[in-house]
Each structure stands twice: as structure tokens, then as C-alpha cells.
Amino acid sequence: MNEYDSKRIYDVVKEIGFEKTDQYKEADCYLLNTCHIRDKASEKVYHEIGRVKKIFRSKKKPLVIVAGCVAQAENQEMLKREPYIDIILGPQAYHKINDIILNFTEKLKVEETEFDAVSKFEYLSRIQNKVGKATSFLTIQEGCDKFCHFCVVPYTRGPEYSRPFDQIINEAKSLADQGSKEIILLGQNVNAYNYNDMRLSNIIGEIEKIKNVQRIRFTTSHPKDMTDDLIEIYKDSKKLMPLIHLPVQSGSDKILNLMNRKHTVKEYLKTYERLKKINPLVEFSSDFIIAYPGEEEKDFLDTLSLIKEVKFINSYSFIFSPRPGTIAEGLQKIDKKISLKRLEKVQEILLDNQIKKNKSLENKIIEVLAENQTDDKTKIFGRSEYMTPVIFDGNKKDVGKILKIKIIKSNRNTLFGKMIDNLDKKVA
Ligand code: SAM
Ligand code: SF4
Numbered sequence: 001m002n003e004y005d006s007k008r009i010y011d012v013v014k015e016i017g018f019e020k021t022d023q024y025k026e027a028d029c030y031l032l033n034t035c036h037i038r039d040k041a042s043e044k045v046y047h048e049i050g051r052v053k054k055i056f057r058s059k060k061k062p063l064v065i066v067a068g069c070v071a072q073a074e075n076q077e078m079l080k081r082e083p084y085i086d087i088i089l090g091p092q093a094y095h096k097i098n099d100i101i102l103n104f105t106e107k108l109k110v111e112e113t114e115f116d117a118v119s120k121f122e123y124l125s126r127i128q129n130k131v132g133k134a135t136s137f138l139t140i141q142e143g144c145d146k147f148c149h150f151c152v153v154p155y156t157r158g159p160e161y162s163r164p165f166d167q168i169i170n171e172a173k174s175l176a177d178q179g180s181k182e183i184i185l186l187g188q189n190v191n192a193y194n195y196n197d198m199r200l201s202n203i204i205g206e207i208e209k210i211k212n213v214q215r216i217r218f219t220t221s222h223p224k225d226m227t228d229d230l231i232e233i234y235k236d237s238k239k240l241m242p243l244i245h246l247p248v249q250s251g252s253d254k255i256l257n258l259m260n261r262k263h264t265v266k267e268y269l270k271t272y273e274r275l276k277k278i279n280p281l282v283e284f285s286s287d288f289i290i291a292y293p294g295e296e297e298k299d300f301l302d303t304l305s306l307i308k309e310v311k312f313i314n315s316y317s318f319i320f321s322p323r324p325g326t327i328a329e330g331l332q333k334i335d336k337k338i339s340l341k342r343l344e345k346v347q348e349i350l351l352d353n354q355i356k357k358n359k360s361l362e363n364k365i366i367e368v369l370a371e372n373q374t375d376d377k378t379k380i381f382g383r384s385e386y387m388t389p390v391i392f393d394g395n396k397k398d399v400g401k402i403l404k405i406k407i408i409k410s411n412r413n414t415l416f417g418k419m420i421d422n423l424d425k426k427v428a
Pocket of ligand 1 (some may be wrong): 037038150151152153188189220221222223246247248249287288289318319320321322323
């Protein structure tokens with residue numbers, strides 16, 4: 001979502017004449033969009049600002065803006081600690097950036113952290129989401145009311161908000177008109193989307209009708225919101241990709257309860273089995289929090305069993321990171337050595353699943369969306385239906401197309417193949 005936000009911030013500031021540069025020294029304005037989900041998020045910001053300070057030591061200071069969830073969470077604290085920062089901009093207030101920049105005077109620092117999702121998206125709907133790649137993000141929902149005990153999102157992104165249905169469809173059509181072949185619907189709880197009883201399944205159904213869109217994905221979902229209508233859509237949808245990212249966090253009911261996740265392992269498995277029955281091509285990926293306070297060896301082993309049962313691919317795992325203001329912040333942490341050992345074990349099994357899945361594709365022909373040329377321009381980078389990176393020989397003209405690729409070899413993260421056919425022209 002930060003990628004989407006950064007892109008949209010850029011779409012907005014372009015209106016007042018800003019252009020991106022990759023030359024630090026040239027910048028008049030330096031904007032850092034931040035994530036607060038784990039670790040020493042604010043320390044990373046101060047470190048980065050330190051770098052900018054050094055670069056501009058003997059030059060006129062650029063305008064320095066800290067945006068995103070760290071800005072939301074630490075606001076005044078940041079302005080006090082680092083006077084080099086000029087503007088603090090929360091994730092629900094970035095549509096105000098042009099007014100703030102135009103009215104900025106050096107003597108008056110600005111902190112804008114209002115939760116104003118309605119006017120943000122109203123404003124953004126008037127500014128085109130300009131396509132940069134074959135695949136585009138589209139935020140449909142923001143914020144969260146679930147309050148898992150480890151998570152800062154309800155405090156940094158605010159309460160659950162669903163964008164108006166028509167606004168989303170118009171943005172999807174505009175992305176398709178500009179050449180987007182894949183749309184990734186975004187939300188902190190994307191499947192909690194509910195606008196006048198229109199649900200995520202309705203959005204998928206409507207986007208499915210847009211001719212030029214060939215792939216639809218959504219992330220991130222909560223297991224509790226995998227409703228019947230959403231499960232059913234996997235039966236007939238031709239464009240919804242078969243990888244479902246459905247974070248489970250732990251395979252132990254005790255830990256799920258301590259985390260306030262609001263579902264059991266059995267319920268999660270039931271969703272998995274239903275989806276597999278409806279569409280055997282479906283695979284799951286997940287997020288895991290390892291060494292959550294209270295996790296005993298038995299709980300950890302339950303997580304390993306779940307991973308072996310579901311055979312998750314393309315998953316993420318993290319050691320629990322205490323976040324300021326959350327219920328889990330003050331809980332007794334698990335010994336660092338044990339935590340690391342558990343993380344290594346989880347990652348080993350996840351990787352093993354991944355290696356097996358990739359190996360099983362060798363000598364098979366799969367469909368790949370070509371996203372861009374590699375840096376040396378000799379090859380194409382694309383993604384399989386399961387989001388796995390695929391590298392193959394090709395030209396610039398292949399970018400943005402769905403291609404048939406024969407997989408020659410694989411490693412843990414990537415598939416390598418050669419082009420067999422261009423499917424693009426054949427898809428209705
Ligand atoms: N809404 C999604 C859900 O409920 O599963 C997850 C969204 S959350 C922004 C993304 C991921 O960050 C979570 O699934 C979780 O694994 C991880 N995460 C969040 N807070 C964390 C923490 N305090 N420590 C470690 N990982 C964390
Ligand atoms: Fe965070 Fe997801 Fe839990 Fe909401 S449901 S509090 S976003 S982990």
C-alpha cells in the first residue's frame with residue numbers, strides 16, 4: 001500500500017510541477033514515505049534524514065517531508081527530535097500535500113495527521129492514477145477495526161473505510177485504458193470491503209468485465225472475512241489469480257486467541273479446503289509471526305504442522321516485534337536465541353515448499369505477465385500466476401503481455417524459461 005500511496009503522492013505533486021529525480025543532490029523536496037509495522041521504524045527515518053543532511057551540508061536545504069505511518073504515529077515527537085524535518089504528513093492526509101507545500105514558510109513546521117479518508121479518495125479520484133507498469137495497485141479499502149494485539153494498523157491507518165464502488169471501477173477502467181493488464185486490489189483488510197452492501201466479490205465481478213484487464217489479485221485478506229460470496233467467485237472467475245494471500249500468523253489456537261485473531265486453526269483449514277474443492281489450482285500464501293509472547297514449543301510445532309499441511313508458497317515470516325501503543329507491547333518477549341531458531345526452522349520449511357513448487361514447474365509451460373526489462377535490457381522479468389518471478393529472453397515489445405513460457409530451470413525464488421507464444425492477442 002505504501003507503493004500505491006507513494007505513486008499517488010507523486011501523481012498529486014506533479015500537478016504543481018514536481019518531477020522525480022534519482023539524483024539526491026538535485027532535489028528541492030525530499031519525501032520519505034514510511035511504514036511502522038515492525039522494528040525500529042522511526043530510527044530508520046532518522047538515519048535516512050541524516051543521510052540527506054550530509055548530502056546537503058554545503059547546499060540549500062531541501063524541503064523535507066516525512067509521510068506515512070511513522071509520521072502518523074510519532075508526529076510532534078519527530079519534529080522535536082529532528083528539526084531538519086519540515087512537514088509531517090499522515091497516510092490519510094496526503095491529498096493535502098500541494099496546499100501544504102505551496103503555503104509552507106520555513107518558520108512554521110506543519111503536522112497534518114487527520115484521518116480523512118473520505119476527502120482523500122474524493123480528491124484522488126479527480127487525479128488520474130497514472131500507469132507506470134503492466135501491473136497496477138488500486139486501493140479499495142483502508143484501516144482496520146480488528147485490533148489484533150500486536151498490530152499498529154488500527155492506530156496509524158485509522159478505522160475501516162471502504163471507497164465508493166463506482167470510484168473504484170472508474171479507476172480500474174482508467175488503469176486498463178492506460179495499458180494495465182493486472183490490477184492488484186489493496187486494503188489492510190481488503191476482504192472486509194463493504195460499501196452499501198457491495199463486497200469485494202462484486203468489485204472482482206465488475207473488473208472481470210473490463211476487457212483489457214487480464215489478471216486480478218487482492219491483498220491483504222483476513223481469514224474471518226473470507227465470506228461465501230468471495231469463496232464462490234473462485235469457481236468461475238477467469239481472471240482472478242489462484243494464489244490467495246491469507247495470513248494465519250500461527251498454527252496454534254492458544255496463540256491465535258492471545259493475538260485476538262478471532263478465528264481458530266480449524267476454521268482457517270475449512271476455508272482452505274473449501275477453496276481447494278472449488279478450484280484445485282488454488283494455492284495459499286501467508287504471513288507468520290514467530291515467537292509471539294506465550295508461544296511454547298508445542299504452539300510452534302503446531303505452526304510447523306499447519307505449514308506442512310497447507311503447503312504454503314510465497315509466504316512471509318517475522319519474529320514478533322513489539323509496537324508502541326499495542327496491547328502486546330509490554331508482554332514478556334521470548335528469548336532471542338529461541339526466537340531466531342524458530343524463525344530459521346519456519347523459513348526452512350517454507351523455502352522447501354517453495355523449492356518443490358518451483359521444481360515441479362520445470363519443463364512445463366506456464367503463463368507469465370511480462371512486467372519489465374531487466375537492468376541489462378537482455379531479459380524480461382515477469383510473474384507467474386502464483387506471483388513467482390520468471391526471467392526469460394525477450395524484447396521491450398513483450399513487456400505488458402501475457403506470454404507462454406516454458407520453464408527450463410528454477411531456484412528457490414525464481415523460474416527461468418523461454419518464450420513459446422504470445423497469449424495476449426488470444427485473451428478476450
Ligand atoms: N490485515 C492482515 C491480516 O490481518 O492478516 C495483515 C496486515 S499487516 C499490515 C501485515 C503483516 O505484518 C501481518 O500479517 C503480520 O504478520 C505482520 N505484523 C504486523 N504486526 C507485527 C508485529 N508487531 N510483529 C511482527 N509482525 C507483524
Ligand atoms: Fe493489523 Fe490485520 Fe489485525 Fe487489522 S486485522 S489489526 S491490519 S493484523
